Amino acid sequence: MNPLPIADAAPASASALPADGSSIDVAAERERTTGSTLASHFNAAGAALPSRGVVATVVEHLRLEEAKGGYEAAAERRGHLDAVYASAAGLVGADPSEIALFDSASTGLRVLLDALRPARGQRIVASSSTYVSHALHLMSLAREEGIDLVIAPYDARRRVDVAALEALLSDGVPSIVTVAHVPTSSGLVEPAAQIGEVVRRYGGTYILDATQSVGHLAVDVAEIGCDVMVTTGRKFLRAPRGTGFAYVRGALLERLLPAAPDVRGARWTTSSEWELDASARRYETWEGAIAARLGLGAALGEAAARGIPVTQAWLVDAGRRLREALASLDGVTVADPPGTRSAIVTFVIEGVASADAVVELARRGVRVVSVPATHGQWDLGDRGVPSVVRASPHVYNDDTDLSALVDGVAAIATGITR
Numbered sequence: 001m002n003p004l005p006i007a008d009a010a011p012a013s014a015s016a017l018p019a020d021g022s023s024i025d026v027a028a029e030r031e032r033t034t035g036s037t038l039a040s041h042f043n044a045a046g047a048a049l050p051s052r053g054v055v056a057t058v059v060e061h062l063r064l065e066e067a068k069g070g071y072e073a074a075a076e077r078r079g080h081l082d083a084v085y086a087s088a089a090g091l092v093g094a095d096p097s098e099i100a101l102f103d104s105a106s107t108g109l110r111v112l113l114d115a116l117r118p119a120r121g122q123r124i125v126a127s128s129s130t131y132v133s134h135a136l137h138l139m140s141l142a143r144e145e146g147i148d149l150v151i152a153p154y155d156a157r158r159r160v161d162v163a164a165l166e167a168l169l170s171d172g173v174p175s176i177v178t179v180a181h182v183p184t185s186s187g188l189v190e191p192a193a194q195i196g197e198v199v200r201r202y203g204g205t206y207i208l209d210a211t212q213s214v215g216h217l218a219v220d221v222a223e224i225g226c227d228v229m230v231t232t233g234r235k236f237l238r239a240p241r242g243t244g245f246a247y248v249r250g251a252l253l254e255r256l257l258p259a260a261p262d263v264r265g266a267r268w269t270t271s272s273e274w275e276l277d278a279s280a281r282r283y284e285t286w287e288g289a290i291a292a293r294l295g296l297g298a299a300l301g302e303a304a305a306r307g308i309p310v311t312q313a314w315l316v317d318a319g320r321r322l323r324e325a326l327a328s329l330d331g332v333t334v335a336d337p338p339g340t341r342s343a344i345v346t347f348v349i350e351g352v353a354s355a356d357a358v359v360e361l362a363r364r365g366v367r368v369v370s371v372p373a374t375h376g377q378w379d380l381g382d383r384g385v386p387s388v389v390r391a392s393p394h395v396y397n398d399d400t401d402l403s404a405l406v407d408g409v410a411a412i413a414t415g416i417t418r
């Protein structure tokens with residue numbers, strides 16, 4: 001019996017080659033990515049391999065701090081730091097004044113949800129794809145503050161059912177709708193723009209968690225129509241750990257007041273008054289890892305230079321090839337919803353715990369992770385899947401990597417673990 005739906009293969013037209021003929025130069029990407037030559041790293045959805053240029057940017061700034069002191073080094077690189085906002089804004093179609101830098105997506109989600117001041121009687125509608133940390137925050141709000149938390153209705157492919165969402169919102173209850181564009185637990189891609197249209201029609205506030213999509217798929221905040229978007233640096237953007245950024249629609253800045261203003265985002269003007277920064281920097285804290293932020297800037301620059309449409313086409317095709325190869329193996333079931341078109345590939349091996357498969361693959365020089373249901377009870381838990389193995393390629397993965405992964409999984413599935 002097969003408990004999981006097999007993903008449809010994408011049509012052959014989902015080519016890695018975009019219309020202008022450009023594509024990814026995998027050899028060049030490997031050349032500038034030290035880690036890609038040391039193992040077959042399929043964990044972009046956890047933390048991707050950074051390029052040598054990104055690492056050099058971080059190290060160079062740490063050397064500057066060593067020589068001059070942290071404040072002095074930051075002052076010297078102020079122009080580069082300001083450019084990080086412009087690069088982040090450029091990548092997602094925002095204005096630099098709408099960008100705030102955080103140390104993670106979760107911090108951004110927490111700070112901005114708190115700024116929305118959800119109050120008793122208000123409804124939060126969350127997609128079943130919601131990430132564990134965000135879900136825990138939402139459940140705490142429901143339990144402790146009396147917020148009405150509703151899991152968004154979903155269709156047979158586990159995507160938010162937009163028509164059912166519309167029916168839900170049409171009762172006029174003020175709602176915050178929060179959606180993970182791509183979850184941690186499968187390659188699902190939510191219909192982000194269709195959701196945006198419905199939320200806007202009923203006057204709700206739309207939070208998009210684009211942690212797994214920025215750097216992977218095209219994300220344009222205006223096209224999607226979200227009010228708030230958060231993402232992290234270390235995943236498909238290939239930035240250093242401890243980085244992330246958020247977008248807040250300019251028109252909302254005056255309504256979204258930080259629950260805990262910080263000296264970075266506010267000016268204490270009299271003994272009882274303060275002024276918030278006019279931009280989204282009002283949500284930031286003074287302290288931050290400046291070297292990592294400059295690394296984020298370098299990674300954003302590299303992502304833009306490579307081109308998002310080209311990267312998306314290549315990654316989606318890599319996911320399709322991997323899914324097809326895994327689905328052809330005896331004892332292996334692809335766990336992504338049917339029709340999945342992304343570079344997050346999840347699967348189970350009959351009779352083998354995901355965590356054990358990860359250890360065995362690591363022994364073979366292949367890096368993947370296990371995602372347990374405790375990281376997504378509204379998805380994996382709801383599907384009755386205790387855990388999945390997750391493989392997530394990036395542009396530095398070549399065909400040798402792909403074979404290493406598929407051969408390793410085949411060997412595990414047939415009980416060969418030499």
Ligand SMILES: Cc1ncc(COP(=O)(O)O)c(C=O)c1O
Nearest residue numbers: 104105106131180183184211232
């Ligand atoms: C969909 C999704 N949202 C949010 C997060 C949290 O990101 P961070 O660890 O940067 O807070 C993750 C992390 O895996 C994720 O997959």
